[in-house]
Amino acid sequence: MTMQVVIVGRDTALWLTAAALRQALAPAGVAVTAVELPSRLSPASVHAALPALEALHAKLGLDEAAVLGATRGSFTLGFNIAPPGGGAPFFLAHGAYGAPIEGGDFFPYWLKARRFGLDAALEDFSATAMAARHGRMMLPDAETEAFGRTDYGYHLPAIAYAAMLKRLALRLGVTMRQAVTIAVERDPIQGSICGVRSDGGDPITGDLFIDASGAEAVLIGDAPGVGCEDWRSYFPLDRRLVAQAPRFASLPVYAEVRADARSWTALHAAQDATHVVHCYTGNEESDEAALAAAARRAGLPLDGAVATPTAPARRLDGWSGNCVAIGAAACAFDPLFEVDLHAVQLGIVHLLSLFPVGEDAAAERAEYNRITTSLFERIRDFQAAFYALAMASQAPKTLAHRIAAFRARGIIAPMEDDSFPVDQWRALFTGLGLPAESWPPAIDDTPPEAIKQGLRRILGFVKRKVLEQPTHDAYLADLGGKAA
Amino acid sequence: MIEAEGAGDGRYHVVILGGGTAGWMTAAGLARRLPRDAYRITLIESDAIGTVGVGEATLPHIKQFNDMLGLDEAKFMAATRATFKLGIEFCDWDRPGDRYIHPFGAFGEPWGGVQFQHHWRRLGAAGREVAPFQAYSYAVAAARAEVFELPSEDPASIRSTYSYAYHFDSSRYAAFLRDWAKARGVTRIEGKVAAVERGGDSAAIAALTMQSGTRIAGDLFVDCSGFRSLLLGGELGVGWEDWRHWLPCDRALAVACEHPDGQALTPYTRATARRGGWQWRIPLQHRIGNGYIFPSEFTSEDEAHDALLAQLDGAPCGAPRLLRFMPGRRTSAWTGNCVAIGLASGFLEPLESTSIFLIQAAVTDLIDLMPRPGAPDPRLADEFNRLNAMHHDRVRDFLILHYVANRREGEPLWDHLRTMPVPDSLAHKIALFRARGTAPDYQFGLFSRDSWLAVLYGQGVVPAGHDPVADTFDVDLVDARCADFHDRIASGVALMRPHRAFIESYCPADEEVAA
Numbered sequence: 001m002t003m004q005v006v007i008v009g010r011d012t013a014l015w016l017t018a019a020a021l022r023q024a025l026a027p028a029g030v031a032v033t034a035v036e037l038p039s040r041l042s043p044a045s046v047h048a049a050l051p052a053l054e055a056l057h058a059k060l061g062l063d064e065a066a067v068l069g070a071t072r073g074s075f076t077l078g079f080n081i082a083p084p085g086g087g088a089p090f091f092l093a094h095g096a097y098g099a100p101i102e103g104g105d106f107f108p109y110w111l112k113a114r115r116f117g118l119d120a121a122l123e124d125f126s127a128t129a130m131a132a133r134h135g136r137m138m139l140p141d142a143e144t145e146a147f148g149r150t151d152y153g154y155h156l157p158a159i160a161y162a163a164m165l166k167r168l169a170l171r172l173g174v175t176m177r178q179a180v181t182i183a184v185e186r187d188p189i190q191g192s193i194c195g196v197r198s199d200g201g202d203p204i205t206g207d208l209f210i211d212a213s214g215a216e217a218v219l220i221g222d223a224p225g226v227g228c229e230d231w232r233s234y235f236p237l238d239r240r241l242v243a244q245a246p247r248f249a250s251l252p253v254y255a256e257v258r259a260d261a262r263s264w265t266a267l268h269a270a271q272d273a274t275h276v277v278h279c280y281t282g283n284e285e286s287d288e289a290a291l292a293a294a295a296r297r298a299g300l301p302l303d304g305a306v307a308t309p310t311a312p313a314r315r316l317d318g319w320s321g322n323c324v325a326i327g328a329a330a331c332a333f334d335p336l337f338e339v340d341l342h343a344v345q346l347g348i349v350h351l352l353s354l355f356p357v358g359e360d361a362a363a364e365r366a367e368y369n370r371i372t373t374s375l376f377e378r379i380r381d382f383q384a385a386f387y388a389l390a391m392a393s394q395a396p397k398t399l400a401h402r403i404a405a406f407r408a409r410g411i412i413a414p415m416e417d418d419s420f421p422v423d424q425w426r427a428l429f430t431g432l433g434l435p436a437e438s439w440p441p442a443i444d445d446t447p448p449e450a451i452k453q454g455l456r457r458i459l460g461f462v463k464r465k466v467l468e469q470p471t472h473d474a475y476l477a478d479l480g481g482k483a484a
Numbered sequence: 485m486i487e488a489e490g491a492g493d494g495r496y497h498v499v500i501l502g503g504g505t506a507g508w509m510t511a512a513g514l515a516r517r518l519p520r521d522a523y524r525i526t527l528i529e530s531d532a533i534g535t536v537g538v539g540e541a542t543l544p545h546i547k548q549f550n551d552m553l554g555l556d557e558a559k560f561m562a563a564t565r566a567t568f569k570l571g572i573e574f575c576d577w578d579r580p581g582d583r584y585i586h587p588f589g590a591f592g593e594p595w596g597g598v599q600f601q602h603h604w605r606r607l608g609a610a611g612r613e614v615a616p617f618q619a620y621s622y623a624v625a626a627a628r629a630e631v632f633e634l635p636s637e638d639p640a641s642i643r644s645t646y647s648y649a650y651h652f653d654s655s656r657y658a659a660f661l662r663d664w665a666k667a668r669g670v671t672r673i674e675g676k677v678a679a680v681e682r683g684g685d686s687a688a689i690a691a692l693t694m695q696s697g698t699r700i701a702g703d704l705f706v707d708c709s710g711f712r713s714l715l716l717g718g719e720l721g722v723g724w725e726d727w728r729h730w731l732p733c734d735r736a737l738a739v740a741c742e743h744p745d746g747q748a749l750t751p752y753t754r755a756t757a758r759r760g761g762w763q764w765r766i767p768l769q770h771r772i773g774n775g776y777i778f779p780s781e782f783t784s785e786d787e788a789h790d791a792l793l794a795q796l797d798g799a800p801c802g803a804p805r806l807l808r809f810m811p812g813r814r815t816s817a818w819t820g821n822c823v824a825i826g827l828a829s830g831f832l833e834p835l836e837s838t839s840i841f842l843i844q845a846a847v848t849d850l851i852d853l854m855p856r857p858g859a860p861d862p863r864l865a866d867e868f869n870r871l872n873a874m875h876h877d878r879v880r881d882f883l884i885l886h887y888v889a890n891r892r893e894g895e896p897l898w899d900h901l902r903t904m905p906v907p908d909s910l911a912h913k914i915a916l917f918r919a920r921g922t923a924p925d926y927q928f929g930l931f932s933r934d935s936w937l938a939v940l941y942g943q944g945v946v947p948a949g950h951d952p953v954a955d956t957f958d959v960d961l962v963d964a965r966c967a968d969f970h971d972r973i974a975s976g977v978a979l980m981r982p983h984r985a986f987i988e989s990y991c992p993a994d995e996e997v998a999a
Contacts, residue, residue: 027956059597354922357949363919366912401866408863409853413870416926440852442517 003030006204008182008196008219009212010037012047012158013327013344015165016056017212020348022172023060025355033175033206035182035198036166037213042306044242045158046268046275048076048255048338050419051094051151056345060168065479071160072271075253075472076153077132079266079337082258083390083432090121090431091254095128095138096148097423099461101454102446107426108439109451111410116448120459122430126423127462128152132254136469147461149421155255155268156341157275177204182218192321193219208356209323212344217315217329226320231312234384235334236393237263237279241290241307245274245300253472257336258297259390263290264336265297271476276302279335282309310335312380318372319365324351331376336383342419346375374417382420382428389432403434410436492701495524496857499692499702501677501715503529505654506826506843507708508661509549513847515668516553518854526671526700528692533676540654540766540773541569541753541837543930544588544647549844553664561991563660564652565769568751568983570627572837574942575756579891584942585752586836587623589646590934592969595962601921601937602954603962605947610959615970617941621934622646625973630748631980632987642972649837651753651766651773673700680719688821688860689715704855705822711809713828720822723815730884730906731811732779732897733761733833737788738805740771742798749984755835756795759895760787763795764834769993772797776804777833782897809833813876818865823850830876835886838879838930845875845929878929881910882939889914889943914945921947 005025007018018034025032057067068074078093098106110122123129128150131138137152144150170176179198187194195203196219211219220226232238248269256267263280278294285293287307295302311332318330326347333339350371354364377398387393388403395403398415402425405413412425430436470478498514500507511527518525550560560566571587578584592600600620607614618624623646626632636643666672675694683690691701707715716722728734743749754765761778776792785806792804813830817823825846832838849871853864888906892898906914913924913936923936954962980986 024953025956028952030952352953353951354920355952357920357952361919363912363915367916367922370912401870404863405867408861409867411852411867413867414928416928438856441519441522441854441856442851444519444522 003208004033004206005030005208005210006033006035006196006206007210007212008035008037008179009210009327009329010214011039011041011162012165012341013212013214013329015162015169016344017210017326017348018174019060019165019169019172020056020352022169022174024352026173031175032169032173033177033204034169035177035179035196035204037179037182037218039159039162040214041158041162042242042304043157043159043273044244044275044304044306046242046270046277046338047154047156047158047161047341048268049154049156050339050342051153052342052419053153053345056349062168065482067156067161067164068154068271068476069480070164071156073154073156073161074251074270074476075137076155076255076268077128077138077253078255080132080254080256081431082256084259084261087433088121090427091123091126091129091132092424092427092431093123093126093128093132094152094424095126095150096421097122097129097427098125099147099458102450104443104446106458107423108410108443109446109454111436111439112443113451113455118455120455122427125455125458125462126427127465130462131466131469132252134466135250135253135471135473136466137253137472137475138466138469144465147465149423152253155270155275157270157273184219184222190321191224193323207322210351211323211325211329212327214328215311215332217325220315220318220320220323220325220329223320223323227316228313229316231314231334231380233394234380234387234396235310235312236387236391237281237334238310239280239282239287239290239307240310240335241278241280241287241294241305243276243278243291243294243302243305245276245298245302247271247273251472251476261391263293265294266338267298267300268338274298274300276300277335277338279310314373314376314380317365317369318347319368322361324368326351330372333379334383334387336386339379339383343376343379346419347372350375371417375419378415378418378420382425385425385428386432389429389434403429406434407437410439493524495522496704496855497524497526497702498704498706499700500525500527500706500708501692502708502710502826502828503527503658503662503672504708504710504826505658505840506710506828507706508658508665509840509843510706510708510825510847510850511665511670512553512661513549513851514854515665515670517851520669522857523854524671525665525669526673526702527665528673528675528677528694528700530676531674540768541572541651541764541834542649543837543841544649545841545844546649547647549847555664558991560660561650561652561987562993564650564656565993566650566652566991567749567767567769567987568632569649569651569753570623570632570646570751572753572755573627574886574939575754576892577755577757577886577890578942578944582944584618584938585621585624585627586935586938586942587621587627587646588648589621589623591617591937592620592966593645595965596957598951598954598957599933601923602951603957604966605921605950606954606957607959607963607966609950612959612963614966617937620966620969620973621938622973622976625977626980627750627752629977629980630750630983631977632751632983633980642969642976648751651768653768654840673698677714680715689719703821703857704860706850707822707824707828708826710827711831713814713824715822716814716817716819716824716828720819722819722824724810725812725815726810727812727880728810730880730904731833731887732781732901733777734808734810735780735785735788736775736777736807736809736833737785737792738773738775738807739792739796739803740773740801741796742801743767743770743772744798747797748982749987751983753837757890757892757898758791760791760897762835763792765797769987771801775834777835779897782900813873816865816869817846817872818868821860823865823868825850829872832876832879832883835883836879836931841930842875842879846872875929877909878926878931881907881913882931882936884910885914885939886943889940889945891944914940917945917947919947920949920951922951
């Protein structure tokens with residue numbers, strides 16, 4: 001018996017979902033139809049993929065060299081952030097900070113050493129951050145594994161990435177339809193979707209419908225009574241502008257975020273262009289003024305600018321009836337750190353692990369909604385931490401608790417379903433100037449000499465390891481050679 | 485008034501009230517991890533007050549605690565008359581005559597990103613002959629064979645797929661830790677508390693005055709006084725969340741009995757469902773601990789007494805002791821400068837041997853969140869309370885599962901339990917498993933996915949489906965892998981020694997007990 005999945009959407013969310021579902025479930029007799037709506041991408045659009053994407057690529061059989069070749073993207077080891085008010089820039093690395101000292105967690109020792117006059121910043125103890133500062137990769141090997149996690153993500157120009165996923169999906173056997181407008185047909189009694197009609201044509205019927213249409217939510221937004229939770233009170237900026245600049249001669253292996261009290265500008269390096277994202281407040285700054293400000297802050301000429309409003313919000317039931325929302329249709333995030341692609345991936349991964357097995361998917365639906373709510377709230381908190389600490393915005397309750405616990409003891413209160421590792425929370429809080437007023441007293445028994453030795457050993461390792469690495473440019477060129 | 489020795493030496497003073505398992509685990513943990521030049525630890529206990537010894541069976545986590553202290557396992561086991569534990573056998577819980585083991589270990593192994601239970605169910609659905617789910621656990625097989633060896637550290641070995649805990653005499657464990665802690669600077673004060681003195685702003689506890697007149701001032705007070713909760717519940721009046729509507733048992737009768745001659749030493753705890761409650765059986769080296777837990781609303785003490793004595797393996801050592809309790813937890817276990825640990829902070833019946841784990845988790849959290857000199861920091865207490873609530877709530881759901889998923893039809897207590905409303909968080913977990921065999925999987929706190937699987941399957945909850953991705957694997961290959969796993973268990977278990985023989989060579993109890 002064939003099960004029909006119909007995905008209505010556009011761009012990366014549509015094609016990544018279509019490819020992943022088809023790849024995993026074709027042998028189980030699942031047919032996938034993708035109904036493609038007109039793209040909303042501009043040449044400036046970019047994804048800043050988190051390290052987790054590599055695993056999904058591997059499942060899809062996507063080779064790294066081929067991905068970077070086809071998209072002309074680049075590697076990224078994290079974000080270099082220049083906070084408002086002229087504070088020192090800090091690096092938010094995809095890898096670990098420090099390594100155990102005397103068998104214990106590194107961070108409390110660093111906190112204590114700083115209190116007693118240590119000069120070295122947190123990022124000095126991160127091989128990933130230091131490699132990024134030196135324009136080098138940080139490739140995991142046996143030594144780095146023993147030291148701590150080293151990970152990287154990608155900058156993926158979105159048009160090329162979506163096109164590559166589309167080719168993959170079609171190759172895997174996804175059926176494609178194209179549409180400009182969508183009419184949803186519902187079962188009059190149950191309210192479930194029986195079909196979608198594109199541009200007035202014949203209805204496309206299916207068993208499960210996926211809404212990957214972005215914030216417009218053409219399927220799930222049409223369902224009666226599926227409300228949203230407004231997150232705008234945590235996110236003070238309401239407009240995003242994307243634009244393109246010439247590529248850097250030598251490609252930084254990270255994204256750069258430069259902020260003032262009322263806006264920020266992010267630069268994402270790629271092989272053919274630099275992708276610039278600028279966020280600001282619409283009623284304080286016109287789009288023209290924002291473009292000028294972005295160009296000034298980027299120090300680069302900008303081209304092809306497109307401005308759109310942002311309104312962070314989470315749909316209360318991302319899976320409602322026989323319709324599952326993936327990506328911005330489920331949760332519209334603030335543009336900071338470009339988390340959208342990661343949210344798409346989380347939606348796909350959890351839909352796959354809960355793919356309905358019976359007629360009534362009530363249990364799967366409840367679990368999907370529970371876990372995606374938890375996952376999305378942790379991502380929201382990570383973004384909101386930036387605004388709470390750098391722009392004095394309101395913090396969600398769970399974040400306020402984490403901030404208070406960090407202030408009191410330098411700890412990251414453990415929470416389920418966190419996409420960001422503890423080290424990244426520490427780097428974000430520390431970098432934004434959140435002070436830790438104490439550390440666990442249990443480390444006070446460690447002799448100062450042992451702490452100093454531990455710190456020196458880590459700095460030495462980081463320095464040596466960074467120098468062993470290829471430069472980003474050389475590594476990309478080498479990879480290009482392999483892909484050819 | 486007499487000030488206690490060492491008062492006012494400038495160190496932060498932690499005063500622990502109560503010297504049972506909770507008190508001495510707290511004292512030992514703090515003494516091990518807190519710098520002695522900054523912290524002073526005093527424990528007050530009275531030989532006249534008995535301790536509750538319901539926590540005689542443990543979970544594998546206790547090894548981490550003992551390792552943190554640096555205890556020698558064999559010495560600790562000999563001193564506490566301990567035996568090994570590979571899991572808990574549940575008898576007659578689903579229906580009379582049924583039995584299953586909740587093992588400390590994995591069921592099968594995941595293949596191709598799909599969890600074992602889906603492959604297993606898929607094989608059955610495809611018409612292949614498969615052994616029962618229980619047969620794919622190394623720990624279950626070893627427990628059934630009544631054998632033991634320490635697990636392998638080689639992750640490639642099937643003998644790395646289980647872990648173990650202990651059965652021990654908890655009053656001897658407390659005594660063992662007392663000696664350990666006293667040797668590391670913990671001051672023990674014998675006697676009873678006569679009065680609690682509040683601080684200037686009255687929110688904080690300033691000092692305890694002993695019946696002897698000695699005044700013990702402190703910065704932080706840890707309430708390990710058991711059910712009575714003299715400080716947090718009694719003095720500060722912190723509320724209690726009552727869970728009797730989910731876990732109605734509120735009484736226990738406990739008695740030890742002799743080992744009958746010639747009986748093998750079982751490396752597992754046993755929990756047997758009975759008409760009016762349930763009975764535990766915990767084998768130690770020198771005797772067997774037994775108890776009958778029951779709800780006073782359904783079962784009288786006399787009934788419980790007779791039922792317990794009717795099902796002992798050997799002659800009872802004395803008369804059964806009655807314990808009264810109320811399942812639930814404190815609304816905030818850390819309030820002001822008072823932290824409750826152990827039964828003073830919450831009580832969950834020993835069905836899954838969680839009492840000592842909950843103490844251990846609280847001690848570990850208290851070490852990390854220990855205040856520094858100065859005013860108490862409510863931010864540290866907030867985090868402690870969040871973690872404490874999470875641990876209790878997660879265990880609670882797991883316990884309720886044993887009761888609600890029963891088919892002992894026609895017995896009033898069990899009919900009631902089967903039909904009672906359960907927490908939404910648990911109803912959701914059961915529904916998801918029923919629908920597709922997906923079991924809970926979270927990062928923090930008890931219990932693991934394998935534990936949930938053991939009890940869900942064991943209690944007769946049957947999934948209607950499995951992960952459809954399992955259907956995409958070659959069925960012959962999966963069949964062969966399952967069979968191979970099963971064979972490897974059998975050949976591994978065949979090489980293990982009888983549990984009793986292992987104990988006799990590894991950690992025999994000291995002479996004085998045998999005499």
